[in-house]
Ligand code: FAD
């Protein structure tokens with residue numbers, strides 16, 4: 001097995017997938033999972049584990065898979081990770097656990113930990129979840145994304161009554177309104193949310209904290225409040241033409257397609273179905289927008305001011321986008337959105353070159369003089385990142401926030417307000433599912449320690 005290379009994930013063909021929203025990655029068969037699990041060396045010091053923000057016992061769950069025991073594997077994972085089918089699909093394992101796997105360089109490539117996690121979660125049949133005795137504590141949780149779900153699940157496992165308040169009509173945060181079906185099927189997200197609800201977590205939808213109910217009011221009824229409200233406020237380019245009909249933020253575009261099915265003919269709030277779409281940005285959100293537009297029948301150009309090597313999206317998403325026919329227009333920066341009669345007709349862009357590295361070590365894009373040119377398109381999707389929505393801060397001025405609007409909290413999620421905790425994108429700005437989950441778990445631990453007076 002030492003020479004065996006990593007078992008590739010079976011995927012739907014590019015021709016088939018651009019005609020539907022079905023999941024691209026098909027998952028390992030039991031035979032493939034066994035083959036891949038057998039590549040794990042069961043290292044005693046398990047370097048892979050130190051790359052996992054929630055500390056999943058990786059060699060232990062893979063050992064269960066080697067015995068053909070998916071239930072056992074899922075139980076090991078769920079000890080530390082409340083959303084394994086989700087993480088198995090969307091976590092950037094290549095930069096986390098798999099980056100530290102001892103097989104990475106010379107032994108056929110890292111063990112496909114994410115693919116195996118997904119297999120265990122998808123194939124586990126055991127659904128039992130013991131509800132502990134109530135401990136008498138009550139915690140209110142703002143938002144229902146991965147940070148909140150993780151926090152709620154860990155609290156419930158300790159007997160705390162956890163109630164989630166979600167602004168939207170569906171729970172799951174970005175997992176349901178942002179990440180498209182072809183990467184993360186919504187039925188599967190619902191299944192993992194249902195398992196958390198089965199622990200006794202209550203989910204109250206259509207409640208905007210800071211408008212319908214206030215944190216001060218929650219503090220009167222609950223022992224603590226956790227804020228996991230994410231970073232849902234989109235950034236724009238700040239250039240002329242951004243108010244034209246046919247310019248969307250990626251957040252709005254993906255929410256309308258994923259959550260509101262706005263592309264259907266009978267949709268109450270239909271979305272413009274552009275024939276020629278320009279997506280600005282190169283992160284996961286940009287790739288998701290571009291690939292969604294392809295599935296809705298458009299020719300898609302992805303416009304990015306740096307080169308391919310600097311694209312922040314996962315390598316797999318970049319490859320999938322290319323296979324699906326998304327054209328990358330690199331070293332190009334929009335300076336104006338062009339329009340006629342209020343509608344988008346194109347983008348004026350300039351050519352860029354890469355200059356000296358900036359503070360983050362990435363080479364700074366520099367405009368090439370006299371390089372203005374136009375790109376024709378009838379729809380523009382801006383995917384340039386997001387910041388936290390200011391509603392909560394506005395309704396609670398004593399809650400300390402940074403200039404960027406993120407909530408200030410210590411590593412355990414304690415904020416400037418007593419009994420108020422926060423985690424996930426609300427404190428870091430747009431990040432990842434697993435980091436949000438890790439923050440939710442740490443805050444759950446801190447809440448229990450603080451309220452029960454047994455701090456380490
Ligand atoms: P969110 O998931 O944003 O959830 C916050 C929730 O709080 C939302 O449901 C919101 O409606 C609710 N809320 C907000 N304000 C209020 C209020 N005042 N009252 C009540 N409810 C409120 N990460 C990865 O790891 N891998 C990926 O492949 C990946 N792809 C992504 C693709 C897209 C399109 C996007 C947008 C993000 C992606 N991310 C990815 C990032 C990841 O989804 C986020 O980092 C993660 O969801 C953050 O979790 P959270 O719980 O902090 O917030």
Ligand code: SF4
Nearest residue numbers: 040041043048101102
């Ligand atoms: Fe298995 Fe790789 Fe982790 Fe070693 S480092 S236990 S081979 S997954």
